[in-house]
Amino acid sequence: MRVANQSGRLTIVADGVAVDVEQASGCRFSPDPQHIFDRWDEFTAWAATVDSTGGVPVVESELGAPVPRPGQIFAVGVNYADHVEESGLTLPDAPFVFTKFPASIAGPYDTIEHPGGSVDFEVELVAVIGKEARNVPVSQGWDHVAGLTLGQDLSERDLQLSGPPPQQFNLGKSFAGFAPIGPVLVTPDEFDDRDDVEVSTILSGELMQNSRTRHLIFPIPVLVAYLSSILPLRPGDLIFTGTPSGIGFTRDPKRLIGVDDELVSRAEGIGEMRHRFTATDRPHPLTTVSRSTNHV
Ligand code: ZN
Numbered sequence: 001m002r003v004a005n006q007s008g009r010l011t012i013v014a015d016g017v018a019v020d021v022e023q024a025s026g027c028r029f030s031p032d033p034q035h036i037f038d039r040w041d042e043f044t045a046w047a048a049t050v051d052s053t054g055g056v057p058v059v060e061s062e063l064g065a066p067v068p069r070p071g072q073i074f075a076v077g078v079n080y081a082d083h084v085e086e087s088g089l090t091l092p093d094a095p096f097v098f099t100k101f102p103a104s105i106a107g108p109y110d111t112i113e114h115p116g117g118s119v120d121f122e123v124e125l126v127a128v129i130g131k132e133a134r135n136v137p138v139s140q141g142w143d144h145v146a147g148l149t150l151g152q153d154l155s156e157r158d159l160q161l162s163g164p165p166p167q168q169f170n171l172g173k174s175f176a177g178f179a180p181i182g183p184v185l186v187t188p189d190e191f192d193d194r195d196d197v198e199v200s201t202i203l204s205g206e207l208m209q210n211s212r213t214r215h216l217i218f219p220i221p222v223l224v225a226y227l228s229s230i231l232p233l234r235p236g237d238l239i240f241t242g243t244p245s246g247i248g249f250t251r252d253p254k255r256l257i258g259v260d261d262e263l264v265s266r267a268e269g270i271g272e273m274r275h276r277f278t279a280t281d282r283p284h285p286l287t288t289v290s291r292s293t294n295h296v
Helices: 035-048 081-086 138-144 221-229
Strands: 002-004 009-014 019-020 073-077 096-099 112-114 124-130 145-152 180-188 197-202 206-212 237-238 262-267 273-278
Touching: 002 019, 009 035, 081 124, 124 197, 124 221, 124 262, 138 206, 138 221, 145 262, 145 273, 180 273, 221 237
Parallel strands: 073 237, 112 273
Antiparallel strands: 002 009, 002 180, 009 019, 073 096, 124 145, 124 237, 145 180, 197 206, 197 262, 262 273
């Protein structure tokens, strides 16, 4: 099953058309795409009976984030060996986890404000939780995943890497619009191999990143087990699983995202997102913040 958010409404994409879930279910299910994860098993059982009669065209410009208001967004750093190497780091012994704050979510074709600084791309496969997970063994990790979507872990490196060590990545990766996901959520059964999905980034026509999730150092079931041993994962939470090599910041010369660039992201079996950026007149936050006058 492929699930989308078209015009803010929960939609199933089947046979190339969009079926409105509230209408097709006779109001059994809410039109709010975020609410469905609390009733995921009931929803998938019902969805198996739905046909695409009465569907309407899928309109890219009307697609929003398939998970518009996740309660928690976990993101995993250095989870591909080739990206560990280009970052000058050593293989981690445990997942390196930070957060992208939920207010940074954007849709698959949104225009994103460029905040200045060093904005970089990180294509990632994103796991969406469909059943509460607490102390889940690795063998049952996939049972708690509703589906997979495509994400960009957009990162403003100046803010991400500012401050005394250890730097806190969270704000530099959470500017408004810096967590675009979509264009659809795809259930794991739809993939030839849910553990081996190709992801790529094309920046203004140039292939920058291309890899497969079989190279993840900590695969999705391990991430579910590890995170759920620390705190509950709830329906509708997201896990950005990490990015492969090819990011712009470690290239020589650097290749960062400018306001004239088009950022295209792809994931096999899910689809493509395209993003444009707009300039802002506001100064970068690091240039305007200052200490209390008590400490000058
Ligand atoms: Zn990332």
